[in-house]
Amino acid sequence: MSHDGRGRFSFFVSSGYATISAASAALLLLLLMVAGRWLTAADYGKFSFALALATIVETVMDIGLGQVTVREVARDRDAAGRIFRNVLGLKLLWVAGGLALLLVAAPMLRSDVTVVRACYLLGVSSAVRSYLLTVRGLLQGLNRFDVEAAVVLSDRVLLLVLGTAALVGGYGLSGLCLAFVAARALMGVGVTWLVHSTAGSAVPTFDRASWTSIQAAALPLGLFMITLNLYTYIDTVILGIVRSDVETGWYAAAYRVYEGLTYAPAVLSAVLTPRFSYLFVHDRPALRPQFVRALGVAAGLGLVLGAASLWLAGPIVALLFGESYAPSVVPLQVLSAGALFVFCTWILHAAAIATNLDRRLLVTTAVGLGSNVTLNLLLIPRWGIAGAAWATVLAEAATVVLLFVQVHHRMRTAPTQA
16 A cells, blocks of 8 residues: 555656646747747748648657657666667667758758748757657656656747747847757757766667667657657648648647647656556556546546637637737637547557557557548648648547557457457
């Protein structure tokens, strides 16, 4: 009983720090709100397109290594330093590949030199952020959510301060993108110092045998994350190509608020991934009840927060972005109506990763991506940003159903059959 009590206390403490990490994303939302007010809707659309493309490429740079770091360190904390250094060695190769991909893709998708330059700058920022995500994976696996919260909060504060200074100083879109690079560079230096006290060294290790093992485990997750980010941001990319920058900016404003709603299940997911990973190996009977409770909590939060956002969509958009973003209200209402699905998705992803459902997770998300792309191509030409929102909700609903079936079956499988 006492052990269980300590475990519950540790879980709630970790949840508290994870809440701080997730809540700090509000600082990023604040920066994006400031950007919406200081940039024109067209420039905000250009920035949103570049950010979406850089975020997609960032998953190529990580290729699942962040998630594997959390899982493997949580299962064998004594080997944390060795795992982390091998991950860094692999990541150097993938970061180089991701930057090369962005170098080619940006001018192919957009001919506007301003947009291409923004893509390149945010790509450099994403490369450094990929390193920060690996450090966060190490800290989460070690159950050091306190240190992770400090890292995340510092990153967001730097972004807010430098980004706001660039916008208020009149440096516009280019200044904002440079602020992202500067903030991430400063964080990279600080986090490297931190790693020395946690993992012993931040020098990458080049061990072919370990690389093969880690990459084999990471590749399915990496392909899943690439698919997931494509799934998340493909509507913004499509809007930027087939519609106007102004419409892309309006939709991006609505989607930022929608993303803000997901901070709550993000807290649960961050804490539950290492928790589920441990239980899957060491206490399988306790896993399913915890998963069911977490899924129920996430569904309840989705219904409550989604309904509130649906009802208050108009005032929220006016408060955060101003009256000029009034067209963002309708897509925000549509997205809010589907909050239930995305909230459940966070918990299902955590459970699937923890229980080694990597390949099935990839296939399921790929089906969702295919549905999303198809729906976007069908709905955006006729209904614009409202069509993009409906495509997201419908694809999310289909993904939740498919993923729940897979995870539910996994939870019922006997340990010897897993």
